[in-house]
Amino acid sequence: DSGVTQTPKHLITATGQRVTLRCSPRSGDLSVYWYQQSLDQGLQFLIQYYNGEERAKGNILERFSAQQFPDLHSELNLSSLELGDSALYFCASSLTLGQGNPGELFFGEGSRLTVL
Amino acid sequence: LAKTTQPISMDSYEGQEVNITCSHNNIATNDYITWYQQFPSQGPRFIIQGYKTKVTNEVASLFIPADRKSSTLSLPRVSLSDTAVYYCLVGEGKLIFGQGTELSVKP
Numbered sequence: 102d103s104g105v106t107q108t109p110k111h112l113i114t115a116t117g118q119r120v121t122l123r124c125s126p127r128s129g130d131l132s133v134y135w136y137q138q139s140l141d142q143g144l145q146f147l148i149q150y151y152n153g154e155e156r157a158k159g160n161i162l163e164r165f166s167a168q169q170f171p172d173l174h175s176e177l178n179l180s181s182l183e184l185g186d187s188a189l190y191f192c193a194s195s196l197t198l199g200q201g202n203p204g205e206l207f208f209g210e211g212s213r214l215t216v217l
Numbered sequence: 218l219a220k221t222t223q224p225i226s227m228d229s230y231e232g233q234e235v236n237i238t239c240s241h242n243n244i245a246t247n248d249y250i251t252w253y254q255q256f257p258s259q260g261p262r263f264i265i266q267g268y269k270t271k272v273t274n275e276v277a278s279l280f281i282p283a284d285r286k287s288s289t290l291s292l293p294r295v296s297l298s299d300t301a302v303y304y305c306l307v308g309e310g311k312l313i314f315g316q317g318t319e320l321s322v323k324p
Contacts, residue, residue: 103260134312144261144304144314157310191260201247202268203309208260 107209126194239305
């Protein structure tokens with residue numbers, strides 16, 4: 102158990118719909134990262150938050166948005182869903198030591214999104 | 218942002234030592250190097266992290282030459298359960314996992 106909780110574990114929805122994925126980081130971790138992993142693909146970096154502020158951004162689609170709340174949990178919102186958005190979405194958290202050291206990332210079990 | 222390059226795949230046999238090398242030519246002065254292991258449908262798991270020279274823990278060693286433009290993850294005496302994808306990452310912030318190296322351990 103990494104200490105990172107992601108909900109829901111599985112989600113099936115239709116094209117054009119909107120979903121929200123939730124992530125609770127490990128106690129004390131200030132950074133939250135979101136990754137997308139499609140079938141047989143590598144992990145695609147979406148976005149990082151640190152203590153409520155966006156810190157780094159990857160090739161996140163405009164249809165996707167995220168935020169980190171004051172209690173440090175984070176949500177990833179995916180809208181106008183397309184078939185190609187079907188993937189495993191991972192959240193990770195870390196203490197983030199700074200100065201080139203990200204600390205150890207702890208990953209959740211992921212949320213598997215299926216768009217039909 | 219340092220780009221990493223790793224072999225796409227490697228094969229080994231149980232009991233052998235496996236070395237996976239990652240190239241990161243434009244690593245920044247402060248960047249740390251971190252390696253992760255991922256099994257199918259699971260989130261990556263931290264293996265080891267280092268800044269220079271050699272780091273060893275209970276599962277692996279990490280060798281970093283003086284110029285820090287590459288690093289080598291060494292897995293001693295691999296077993297079937299080490300079959301996984303291995304990623305090297307550099308720095309912090311926008312942490313790109315890249316393609317990774319798919320290690321296949323055979324009996």
